[in-house]
Amino acid sequence: AELTIGFSQIGSESGWRAAETSVSKQEAAKRKVNLKIADAQQKQENQIKAIRSFIAQNVDAIFLAPVVSTGWDSVLKEAKEAKIPVVLLDRDIDPSGKELYLTAVTSDSVHEGAVAGDWLAKTVGDKACNVVELQGTVGASVAANRKKGFDTAVAKHPNLKVVRSQTGDFTRAKGKEVMESFIKAEGGGKNICAVYAHNDDMMVGAIQAMKEAGLKPGKDILTVSIDAVPDIFKAMVAGEANATVELTPNMAGPAFDVVAAFKEKGTVPPKWIQTESRLLTAADNPQKEYDSKKGLGY
Amino acid sequence: MTALLPRRGLAQILALIVILAVDRVVSPQFFDLRLQDGRLFGSLIDVLNRGTPVALLSLGMVLVIATRGIDLSVGAVMAICGAIAASLADSHGLPVVLAAALGAGLICGLWNGFLVAVLGMQPIVATLILMVAGRGIAQLITEGRIVTFSSPDLVWLGNGSVLGLPVPVAIALGMLILTGAVVRGSALGLLIEATGGNARASELAGVGTRAMILSVYVWCGVCAALAGVIAAADIMGADANNAGLWLELDAILAVVIGGTSLFGGRFSLVLAVLGALIIQTMNTGILLSGYPPEFNLLVKAAVVLAVLLLQSPKLSGFAGIMARLRGTKP
Amino acid sequence: MKGLPPVVITAFVLVAGFALCAVQFPNIASTRVVGNLLTDNAFLGIVATGMTFVIISGGIDLSVGSVIGFTTVFVALAIERWGVPPLVAFVAILVLSAGFGAAMGAIIHVFDLPPFIVTLAGMFLARGASFLLSTESVPITAPVYSTVSDFALRMPGGGRLTAVAIIMIVIVIGGALLLHLTRFGANVYALGGSRTTASLMGVAVGKMTVKIYMLSSLLAGIAGIVFSFYTSAGYSLSAVGVELDTIAAVVIGGTLLTGGQGSVIGTFLGVLIQGMIQTYINFDGTLSSWWTKIATGVLLFAFIALQQGLVALARRPVAKRAGAAS
């Protein structure tokens, strides 16, 4: 029978998120799944409400992209009582809730940060290098994890030093504004050797700021960021960006397969299906990446 | 001495100076300016440039507040108009793009004005409707993506420069002068102040209070549209999800710091813009300071309170100093 | 004889809306959904009760969302990290939040500053303070929490009347009694009528202002505790933007933002109307992020317009008879 799946999506705060939503729809259409998406507008309380109403509608499975890692126990218990399997997408929840969901299809955001850090360390070599960091939204777990991963990776290299770190709220405009002030504060940018941004959007803004200050991003200042949205490849093609770590928007696809298998054959999947965090640099044919991504709804 | 000092606005100017001084302390190169590719470059220019959207919003907002209203939808209107501009930028000329974006802002303003002036809804809920739905409309236009463009004309609006000044700053200055000319050059200013001061009495004196209210919301919409276009031009893309997010609060804050009462009546355009600059000077200072971002909001709260206390009629000490400077007894 | 009071009309609008939704999605007409409505909006109902007092007195409190956020973080840290017994943590945070409200009220009164801005600064302050405490979300594992969040009265038809829902209902009723039956309540309306006049009539305006903001923050603190029950966690970004939902609920409930008029029951209905709009959108489930926003706005408009139209209709014959009524 046709499956009905409820998907409690966080909202639409970035291009990546929009892509995840639209890829989920495409994947659902491919598999003839009836996907109900409830958009939570960034609020946990809305997500809880949405899950409750999915339960009330007796859907076959619930996908949850949790806005925050805690606070799901009671609502997921309700889902469990109603015998509705839950799959986490994109973000994990607190370990205490392990029993309450079927599986999590996520990337490891600490690992993402580490990949970015390792790339930078490798690229810079032994040179002393002052790094500035554009953080994500204060309080967002992804931001904290990407910071943590990066920090751990560069901690092994004393020549790398994060000299400034400020939030750019994951947005282009703030990324640009913050980068402008970093440049001013660091001797017109001369003291900066690399920028690390928690997402590509902020980096795209930062690249503009560097250009306007007469600097050459990608050459004078190295860039590394995370997500792999199409626009960062455009910048790579132009030689203005160096590296990005991919976060695939296709988390629903594997999740659909897992649910289908579970429903039909009772196959219990592993607790964590980790998506790959690919490092993509200017050497990886950015034009091709750009072309393949631009239709995905970013 | 007395003639040199403005009757109002001393507190604001003083606040700005103090914050500038603090900025200089946290960032020694704060006042450095140099010419870079034919445009001025430095933190002060950043303050002006980054302050532009809120300054533009506050130009419309101050008029709305003068009529005892409030417009929560300006952030959403920014997003809508930025999205429209970005989607048209690469296929149409700048005049068409601007006309479409500003036209959309005008329609948004008309809608708000209609709800408030004609249906008699309370401004805060009336504009809350567009605040919620408007961002949805903007996202509908961009389908949640960041719509980028490369039209050099539009990009120039965000990143170009005239006479060394960034174009946005020039536009904001132009709008300030234009708004000032329209409002103070005609009877609009007086009639708006009368409407805000006492709508019933003004109506009985023959003032078309509805038309006044409608027109201020329309103007507010247009200002927001312009701010939206500039914000989009700045990052060469329309980010419907985040453009103008929470800027309505900054705009209201700017107006109040500029000394206009939320209960309507007397207003000052220049001081509202000064309010926007005070906020941005503080924001830029925070970014330059190098403190961890967890402190941003605390600093903001402290500064806002301090600036307001400076203006409080009850702080007789300061009021006394101001009065003495002006040569009158407190 | 008076015309239909606005509260009755709001109630009618709610019931009519519910019926319409139920026609489209029969599942909605169940005690389960009603129970969810109460549970999910419990914290909103509690803050909105406090906000009603503030708005009737002619003020506004933008800090409530941040106070909720701060409360959840504080409670979580106190219980999980500092080893404070939950009850003590609750008392501490309630004292803290009441003090915070009192301070805002005092600043508003003493320095004669607009509440909008003072509480905006309060909003920054409380949110900033919760960032300082912890930027990551802290799960709460104390046994009280699972007891409370598992507690529920079964309603016929499978619905659950949860503990948080019960707390909300008690607070709404208590708030209504306080507002409508006590001297304090009468003074709240008096302040909303005119601060100067109230003061000339002998109302201690300063004390009242302090108490009103204290009440609002206190209820925001309780809402924060309820929110922490609801999510079993503390998180510095929780309840962002709740102040606007709250204000909308209060206003939909028929309270005038200019002060002087309104009721707690109306606010409660306003909360439910907002909850219903969301339930409807969730049941529909085909809406993208943007259509969700647009639909929320359109439904908000529809409800308010319908309500205003009905109120105007109900008023008309009265106005005719009375002529002089303003």
Next chain:
Amino acid sequence: MENGLDPAPPLLEVRGISKSFGAVRALQEVDFTLRAGEIHALLGENGAGKSTLIKVVTGVFPRDAGIVRLGGEEVAPRSAKAALQVGIATVYQEVNLLPNLSVAQNLFLDRQPMRFGIVREGEMRRRAKTLLADFGLDIDVAAALGNYSVAIQHVTAIARAVDLSARVLILDEPTASLDRHEVEILFGIMRQLAKRGIGIVFVSHFLDQVYEISDRITVLRNGRLVGERETASLPRLDLIRMMLGRELAETTSVRASEGEHGAREVCASFENYGKAGYVAPFNLELRRGEVVGLAGLLGSGRTETARLVFGAERADGGQARVEGAPVRLQSPRDGVRHGFGYCPEERKTDGIVAELSVRENIVLALQAKRGLHRPLSRREQDEIAKRYVKMLDIRPPDPERPVGLLSGGNQQKVLLARWLATSPRLLVLDEPTRGIDVGAHAEIIRLIRELCDDGLALLVISSELDEIVTYSDRVVVLRDRAHVEELAGEAVDVGNILAAIAADSVTVALEAHT
């Protein structure tokens, strides 16, 4: 205490009170003495400082200097509440109650009967009813006060203060919006209270009332004490001289002579004009150079007639004509466009824009009439403002002062100036002399006459029949929201008007409009 011979100190003793607002010295070393059981009139021109004195004594304004003794003991209340607590109850000028609360709540605000922390609503209503019954009011006390006319609101305010007054009762222009009947009731109650030993301060611009009720008089001028006298031994002309500091030209009947009457052309006319449930259809002709007075009890529909004529309220039937041509009056703007002007009776809520300056308030209607695109230059505004400040003797003569800071009487003059500046063809004045001092009163009446001579048509509402008779060429009498009689020429006298008002009902109770 300084007088060792007098054993009982005066009830209220005010010594050397001074108060300045910025540069304005509102009170300078004023003394005032109130004895127990007396009714003491506090008199003076508009802006003399009466209300300020009251507010300083009751702690609403902090004082710059001076002391207040109550029963020989020094008191320094810092708020109205504190004054109440030491036994001083006050009705401040302008209605100072809360329109959004019920009548009962207004009467018992902050002192409601309680049980277990809960207001005893029923008990409170019962007490409110008894309290108001003393004033001859039988209204629904559960309804919001704002539903009632100003008069009822004022009576409620007085009733509250009377009920609160333990030792001193201060009434600042309590009779300004009352008619005779209610004034009688109020005076009766004041006498009773005085008999019980309560001291009463009474402010009024109606000298008749002052002579009728007061025992002693204190006069202020320009913030200074002029003197204190026994009422009985102070001739009226002397009193006026004390208040004004000069003689007052006597104004008797200034009505135009009968002969011109027929010749006057009709400037505006209303046929079968009315609005259901508001005011019954009426016919009214207003002619150039003629004053038509509207007389009637409170709530008889005078204000309603005025609002219809001006266009502030839409008629649902009938035809209005201006200079013979049919016009539609849908809004005040229409009225203004056709050259009408309207000074509303409630100047605080419907008249002034408190925050704006005298200049801006004066030019407001003219500017609205000219439209947005033809702004008055600052010079023109200054000229207009200066002209009217001088012509109407607005004090202080500072056009840049916010109107809200002017005394009540001066605010009224600003309103008048606002409409005169538009050179109207028809001016509707609703209680134009309410709260205006004798000097200004005479001037306004003279002005009304002058305007008339210049060809203006006037429709004037006043509760003072003497005044109406003084200037009206015709008087329309209203009762129960209908025009019942029109008197012209010789027939215009107080007796005829009273007869028409009272025609069939013996007791016209004040109607409650809920």
